Amino acid sequence: MIIGAGISGIGMACALKTQGFGDFKVYEKATGVGGTWHHNRYPGLACDVPSRFYQYSFDLNPGWDRLFAPGNEIRSYVEGVVERHGIEPHLELGTEITDARWDGGRWRVTCGDGTVDEADVLVCATGVLHRPHVPDLPGLETFAGSTFHSSRWNEGEELTGKRVAVIGTGSTGVQITGALAGVAARVTVFQRSRHWVMFAPNPRYTRLGKGLARRFPALGRLGYHGYRATLFDFLSQATVIRGPRRRISQAVVRANHRLLIRDSGLRERVTPEYPPLCKRLIVSPTWFRAIQRPDVEVVDTGIERVVPEGIVDRAGRLHEVDVIALATGFDAQAFMRPMSISGEDGVTLEEAWRNGPRAFRTVGLPGFPNLFTLQGPHGPAGNYSLLSLAETQIAFVMRWIDRIRAGEVVAVAPTQAATDAYYEELRAQAPETVWSEGCRSWYHDPDGRVELWPWTARHFRELLSRPSDGNFDITPPPGSACGPP
Numbered sequence: 001m002i003i004g005a006g007i008s009g010i011g012m013a014c015a016l017k018t019q020g021f022g023d024f025k026v027y028e029k030a031t032g033v034g035g036t037w038h039h040n041r042y043p044g045l046a047c048d049v050p051s052r053f054y055q056y057s058f059d060l061n062p063g064w065d066r067l068f069a070p071g072n073e074i075r076s077y078v079e080g081v082v083e084r085h086g087i088e089p090h091l092e093l094g095t096e097i098t099d100a101r102w103d104g105g106r107w108r109v110t111c112g113d114g115t116v117d118e119a120d121v122l123v124c125a126t127g128v129l130h131r132p133h134v135p136d137l138p139g140l141e142t143f144a145g146s147t148f149h150s151s152r153w154n155e156g157e158e159l160t161g162k163r164v165a166v167i168g169t170g171s172t173g174v175q176i177t178g179a180l181a182g183v184a185a186r187v188t189v190f191q192r193s194r195h196w197v198m199f200a201p202n203p204r205y206t207r208l209g210k211g212l213a214r215r216f217p218a219l220g221r222l223g224y225h226g227y228r229a230t231l232f233d234f235l236s237q238a239t240v241i242r243g244p245r246r247r248i249s250q251a252v253v254r255a256n257h258r259l260l261i262r263d264s265g266l267r268e269r270v271t272p273e274y275p276p277l278c279k280r281l282i283v284s285p286t287w288f289r290a291i292q293r294p295d296v297e298v299v300d301t302g303i304e305r306v307v308p309e310g311i312v313d314r315a316g317r318l319h320e321v322d323v324i325a326l327a328t329g330f331d332a333q334a335f336m337r338p339m340s341i342s343g344e345d346g347v348t349l350e351e352a353w354r355n356g357p358r359a360f361r362t363v364g365l366p367g368f369p370n371l372f373t374l375q376g377p378h379g380p381a382g383n384y385s386l387l388s389l390a391e392t393q394i395a396f397v398m399r400w401i402d403r404i405r406a407g408e409v410v411a412v413a414p415t416q417a418a419t420d421a422y423y424e425e426l427r428a429q430a431p432e433t434v435w436s437e438g439c440r441s442w443y444h445d446p447d448g449r450v451e452l453w454p455w456t457a458r459h460f461r462e463l464l465s466r467p468s469d470g471n472f473d474i475t476p477p478p479g480s481a482c483g484p485p
Contacts, residue, residue, distance in 0.1 A: 001109060001119035002026040003097050003339070006035020008374035008390040009125035010078055011056060014085045015394050018058075019402065025117070026087065027109075029096035033082055035127050037075040040172075042153040042325070044179025045071035046202070048171065048283040049385045052220070053227035056081060056387055060220040062213030068202045068283070101342045102369060105411075121401055125374040125390075126339070128381060129330035129442075135167070139306040140324075147324040150176065161185045163320060165311055167303070168327035169195055169270075171282045176327055178286025181296050188319050189291070190311065191300045192328075194272040195282050196253050199260055202285045232384055236457040239277055239434045246434060250276040260288040269300050278439035329442060333357055335377065343368035343413075356445050360414035360422055360471070361463055362453070363393050369411035369475070370404070372397045378426060380453035380460050389460070396464040411475040418471035429454040 002009045005028035013026050032038045047054050051069035055061055059081050065073060082088055099110040100122060107122040132149040140147065148154045150172045164184040166173050169191045180187050213219050238245040253276035261267040270291065272279075290296055302314040310320040335357055341349040344367045352358075352365060357377035359365055364372055374393050375386060403409045430436055430450040435443050445451050453460055 001107065001117065001121070002123045002125055003100075003109075003336070004028060004035065004125035004127060004374075005030070005033040005091060005093070006125060006127050007037075007078060007387050008127070008393070009035070009123075010081060010087060011387065011390050012123050012125055012374060012394050012397065013087045013090060014056070014058065014081065015398050016401075017085055017087065019398060021401075021405075024090055025092055025119075026090050027092045027095050027097050027111070029094070029112075031094050032075075032079075033091070033093075034075045034078045036129065036151075037071050037078060039130070039151045040071060040153070041155055042150045042172065042176055042179075042327075043159070043183075044175035044177075044286070046175060047071075047074060049232075050227055052223040053232065054385050054387055055224070057221075057224060057391060059084065060217070060224060062217070062220050063210050064205055066202050066204050068200070068285075097339055099340045099342075100371075102344060102371070107370065120404065121370045121372070123372045123374065123397060124336045124376075126336045128335070128375050128379075128386075131331040131334040131337075132326075133329045133331055134326060135328050137167075137303060137306050142308050143306050143310075143324060144308040145310075145322045145324065147326065149326045149328070151330070153325075157323065159184050159323060162322040163310075164188070164323045164325060165190060165319065165321040166325050166327055168192055168329065169298075170327065170329060171280065172329075173327035174282050174284050174287045176325055177296065178284060178290045181286070181290035181293050185295065187290075187296045188311075188321060189296065189298045190303055190313075191270065191298055192302075194270055194300075195279060196272055196276040197256065197282045197284055197287050198253050199256050199288055200283045200285060228385075228388060232388075233456065233458055236380065236384060240429075240432065240454055240456055242432060246277070253277070253281065256288070262292065266291065266298065270298060272439070274439035275434065275437050277434040278437045279435075279441040279443065333445070335373070341368070341371070343371070358419065358423060360419040363396055363464070364412075364414040364472075366414050366416040366419050366473075369413040369473075371413070372400070378451060378453055380455075380457050384457055389457070392461050392464050396467060399467065407477055409474055410477055412472050414471060415473050426454055 002012050005026050009026055010033055016024050030038050046068045050067055051064035061077055096112040097109055098112050101108045107119045109117045132151050134149060146154060146157055159180060160183055162184050163186045164180055165188045166176050167190045169189060174197060177187055177189050234245060238249040257267060257271045291298055299313055304312045304314045310318055312318050347367050359373050359376040362376040362379040374390055379389060400412055433450055433454045435450045435452060440448060443452050
């Protein structure tokens with residue numbers, strides 16, 4: 001059973017189909033597939049990973065329209081994967097899982113309507129950023145206009161000629177601002193924290209280029225693996241290894257701010273004091289031009305309160321607006337929650353995670369047999385293709401599922417000792433990463449500790465490709481003398 005029909009859940013379903021598994025279900029609380037690309041539909045939505053790399057390696061798309069695909073194109077791509085691989089009969093859309101319990105041999109899962117299902121293996125593909133964070137702004141409920149979070153965008157709201165407030169200058173706020181500049185009568189951007197932004201054009205692929213990619217599939221494979229081996233493996237090394245790669249990357253980003261923001265006062269107000277790459281690097285073709293328009297204003301004095309007419313900043317100035325867009329992010333610590341999960345001896349996920357989310361190498365939890373997590377805690381999520389990471393995790397999960405099907409294993413979970421040793425290594429390595437250089441973001445837990453994989457993406461692939469039985473509690477079939485060496 002798979003919980004979640006986002007990019008990881010659909011990838012897992014395709015792997016099961018490829019290996020000849022027909023008895024599985026994919027439960028999804030939303031009415032469509034795609035996860036974040038289903039929920040998020042705000043203007044300017046696009047992926048910041050090139051489209052040639054942000055796709056499944058087993059279903060390469062030669063027809064991407066742009067270098068960085070817009071959200072609706074990615075959503076259509078995932079829907080097409082579902083159709084091409086015959087996943088539709090396995091989907092249970094509009095069904096939220098509220099409870100999952102290990103009964104000693106199987107997982108008993110309860111849906112929101114009270115329906116109960118069972119599974120030998122439970123794969124949680126619930127995503128990383130799926131629970132919107134709505135800030136506690138005094139007076140927000142009194143606002144006379146429209147208010148919505150970026151992930152719950154009101155597509156029926158006509159913004160042409162409106163005065164729009166965008167709260168937040170992370171990746172989402174940057175994309176919304178760039179899309180609305182010149183469309184809305186005025187865009188007022190309330191900066192909660194400063195972010196480094198890297199300019200990157202987003203050209204269309206030519207008809208000739210698409211035609212060649214369709215005729216010669218090897219070109220698509222070359223593009224996919226070329227991006228992974230050069231740009232993204234290079235960037236992942238810059239974030240986790242001190243040295244020239246990091247210094248060069250940071251210098252290029254600093255030069256963007258210095259050269260592309262002409263007004264020195266504005267440049268000072270939007271340029272962070274922490275070093276580039278410490279937070280997720282924002283890639284945008286429109287931000288620098290947008291914030292220098294006369295009809296766009298960046299407010300960095302903070303928000304005092306919301307009133308019916310608009311927003312009052314901490315300097316006492318009223319900004320009259322018609323629409324408030326909350327680009328305020330998500331709860332990065334949610335993962336499978338609020339779903340209730342109980343493992344061996346009735347131990348709950350909340351109890352297991354009382355000191356924060358943990359998973360052995362991102363994919364398994366001690367005491368929770370036959371439960372696997374895709375995009376689990378402490379993964380290499382920073383500026384990398386989540387589809388590529390998911391495929392690495394899926395291959396790991398499939399190795400265990402194949403062994404369960406073959407009768408070699410009945411149940412498996414990481415040992416507590418292996419998990420503790422892994423986290424000792426992770427905590428020891430974290431200070432070497434760029435994320436430890438003086439910033440705070442969703443890359444950090446509430447105590448400021450780094451929440452990302454502190455090694456390279458290549459190391460991630462290598463570790464998950466060779467699991468050792470000694471790191472797992474394995475229940476062999478009845479009557480078998482087999483077990484971990």
